[in-house]
Amino acid sequence: MAVGVKDVAAAASVSVGTVSNVLNNPDKVAPATVERVQKAIAELGFVRNDAARQLRAGRSRSIGLVVLDVGNPFFADVARGAEARAAEAGLAVLFGSSDERADREGAYVDLFREQRVNGVLVTPATADLTALTRLQDAGIPVVLVDREADDDALASVAVDDVEGGFLATRHLIDAGRRRITFVGGPLSTRQVHDRLEGARRAVAEHPDVALDVMEMPALTVLQGREAGNLLRARDAASRPDAVFAANDLLAVGVLQSFALLGEIRVPEDIALIGYDDIDFAAATVVPLSSIRQPAREIGASAVDLLLAEIARAGAGGERGPGGAPEPDAGARRIRFRPELIVRASTGG
Amino acid sequence: MAVGVKDVAAAASVSVGTVSNVLNNPDKVAPATVERVQKAIAELGFVRNDAARQLRAGRSRSIGLVVLDVGNPFFADVARGAEARAAEAGLAVLFGSSDERADREGAYVDLFREQRVNGVLVTPATADLTALTRLQDAGIPVVLVDREADDDALASVAVDDVEGGFLATRHLIDAGRRRITFVGGPLSTRQVHDRLEGARRAVAEHPDVALDVMEMPALTVLQGREAGNLLRARDAASRPDAVFAANDLLAVGVLQSFALLGEIRVPEDIALIGYDDIDFAAATVVPLSSIRQPAREIGASAVDLLLAEIARAGAGGERGPGGAPEPDAGARRIRFRPELIVRASTGG
DNA sequence: GCGGCGTCATGAATCGTTTCAACGATAGGC
DNA sequence: GCCTATCGTTGAAACGATTCATGACGCCGC
Numbered sequence: 001m002a003v004g005v006k007d008v009a010a011a012a013s014v015s016v017g018t019v020s021n022v023l024n025n026p027d028k029v030a031p032a033t034v035e036r037v038q039k040a041i042a043e044l045g046f047v048r049n050d051a052a053r054q055l056r057a058g059r060s061r062s063i064g065l066v067v068l069d070v071g072n073p074f075f076a077d078v079a080r081g082a083e084a085r086a087a088e089a090g091l092a093v094l095f096g097s098s099d100e101r102a103d104r105e106g107a108y109v110d111l112f113r114e115q116r117v118n119g120v121l122v123t124p125a126t127a128d129l130t131a132l133t134r135l136q137d138a139g140i141p142v143v144l145v146d147r148e149a150d151d152d153a154l155a156s157v158a159v160d161d162v163e164g165g166f167l168a169t170r171h172l173i174d175a176g177r178r179r180i181t182f183v184g185g186p187l188s189t190r191q192v193h194d195r196l197e198g199a200r201r202a203v204a205e206h207p208d209v210a211l212d213v214m215e216m217p218a219l220t221v222l223q224g225r226e227a228g229n230l231l232r233a234r235d236a237a238s239r240p241d242a243v244f245a246a247n248d249l250l251a252v253g254v255l256q257s258f259a260l261l262g263e264i265r266v267p268e269d270i271a272l273i274g275y276d277d278i279d280f281a282a283a284t285v286v287p288l289s290s291i292r293q294p295a296r297e298i299g300a301s302a303v304d305l306l307l308a309e310i311a312r313a314g315a316g317g318e319r320g321p322g323g324a325p326e327p328d329a330g331a332r333r334i335r336f337r338p339e340l341i342v343r344a345s346t347g348g
Numbered sequence: 349m350a351v352g353v354k355d356v357a358a359a360a361s362v363s364v365g366t367v368s369n370v371l372n373n374p375d376k377v378a379p380a381t382v383e384r385v386q387k388a389i390a391e392l393g394f395v396r397n398d399a400a401r402q403l404r405a406g407r408s409r410s411i412g413l414v415v416l417d418v419g420n421p422f423f424a425d426v427a428r429g430a431e432a433r434a435a436e437a438g439l440a441v442l443f444g445s446s447d448e449r450a451d452r453e454g455a456y457v458d459l460f461r462e463q464r465v466n467g468v469l470v471t472p473a474t475a476d477l478t479a480l481t482r483l484q485d486a487g488i489p490v491v492l493v494d495r496e497a498d499d500d501a502l503a504s505v506a507v508d509d510v511e512g513g514f515l516a517t518r519h520l521i522d523a524g525r526r527r528i529t530f531v532g533g534p535l536s537t538r539q540v541h542d543r544l545e546g547a548r549r550a551v552a553e554h555p556d557v558a559l560d561v562m563e564m565p566a567l568t569v570l571q572g573r574e575a576g577n578l579l580r581a582r583d584a585a586s587r588p589d590a591v592f593a594a595n596d597l598l599a600v601g602v603l604q605s606f607a608l609l610g611e612i613r614v615p616e617d618i619a620l621i622g623y624d625d626i627d628f629a630a631a632t633v634v635p636l637s638s639i640r641q642p643a644r645e646i647g648a649s650a651v652d653l654l655l656a657e658i659a660r661a662g663a664g665g666e667r668g669p670g671g672a673p674e675p676d677a678g679a680r681r682i683r684f685r686p687e688l689i690v691r692a693s694t695g696g
Numbered sequence: 697g698c699g700g701c702g703t704c705a706t707g708a709a710t711c712g713t714t715t716c717a718a719c720g721a722t723a724g725g726c
Numbered sequence: 727g728c729c730t731a732t733c734g735t736t737g738a739a740a741c742g743a744t745t746c747a748t749g750a751c752g753c754c755g756c
Binding site for chain 2: 071
């Protein structure tokens, strides 16, 4: 039933070694032979068995990717970027979504190990990176996505969320706003924490600006609407004149709540800015100002970095104890800069 | 460096066969031995090499999934549903997005074949299913997602788009609307075509209702805004009193265009309904009526069906030419029913 | 005491590909 | 005409887990 190199070899009257060479080193084989073998391959419908190939090679031709949530457009774009770049390098991507649960993340990582992936890209669900560090020590390169390691143990691709928070808040201040409310998900989430930190720094430069924090349990549209309702419930005098939402989903919810009864006008009464610049941000009734993160580039760069790590690990493993010094650790950390996108919701 | 069964066997003072049995048939091994082997596994940090395992087994423990577009929330949800169900069955999912390009779809399918996946779920990018039929003939079960085969060659999970179009349109008619415009992507897309067909049938039942078609090049927010602008440009008398958009992204664009200048009120002047019921539909300024497709269940059911196909193919392959008759082909086609979700944009 | 049975463990054979040392043939240099 | 290089090809070894025929051992009943 299943045709293997042996069958092809027989059909083309060559040895199995030659068939293998046609597949992997065509230039080592005489053109006429190449053609004959390829004809046999086509006729028999031969498909290379990757399991055998990678058993021999000791490694697969795939990488693993674990993100926090497929449903989040930001991560969907990261995945696309990674997938595209990996495809260029001839690598397949094993994809998993942890739904922010450490156990699911662990299950995917275990699966990836069994598959002998070349490396793993992961947006960690928890602050604890020991499992990933151990994975790397076991010889499987790891690149953190949208997260950085405290030490230099793990490579990473991230966006400076502190700067993003700073940019958003300074923009509101520049627009003349003085009473700003930060609406954010669990402050324990690193992204939320950093964005708030950026906001604090921007406010610190202006003594006449007040910053309020409204902590919400999740970064969803629903919670955004909830937050908007809470703000609406206050009397006009005690409301802020600007809201900085920790992500666009929240911002959309807030916007919806404000617009629903028309009580609060955006941006006249309250200016609003979000974060992530998802495709929908430009498509809301009042187009939403936001902080853009280059999601696809993040994914692509993460793959690039992983490829470098793989090369590094490979070289490191082969060279003796007195080998060359480690390359500059700084290069193992890619940090993108967030970009302010001004639209109507802040008066742009 | 890499620890294999041999190392574990040595450490536990047993044979490799026993280690394998501990891994796969623990009940065939004496409890004391199981424990000793597992201790050795833990101490050595042994991780099973899946390539070798599946080389021997002849099959992998994974399935492939190719969707049209990761960026589309509908497909993101299909993927989640499939992933969850596959995980329950102990299968990994190799994931790919074709971006509606046949060549990319083909590349993924080839990759999956090399990986010896157990089966493939695919939302075909083109009308031509011969490649997939051939794949199935080659022994790899295929389940179509959001698409049905013309004949009974391929199993499928789909939603009846004709019925969905019918439901949406009848709802508009029931709400008293008489001049309906269908705004849709390329009519060559099966989904768009079917939804329009449903609309036609609903209109056919009411001689006093007129149906207009506005064909757009893509199902995006941007194109929706374009369509909205075209409608706004007409004088009020020649405008429709209802719009049925072929998906929610289009509907959001239309809504945005209408709301922007406040000229056209939704639903007072024009009622609006979309399709897919993505999470954002409930989150637009005027909450959007839509047709819900159970995306996650589609993904989950597709995996169920694929598992059944795999079992069927396995049984079929082992039994002689005079084996049992094929099971009912009807069971190989799962068709979900779309559901009307009424919100404010149609006066709900 | 012996035959028979059930429970566990063994280790060589196996899967399909890649790799590599070795070989024959052809061409070129002297 | 001989020696060496180069090129193309060969075929067997190797990768690491699983499988299965075989055998060791202990126990029971007669």
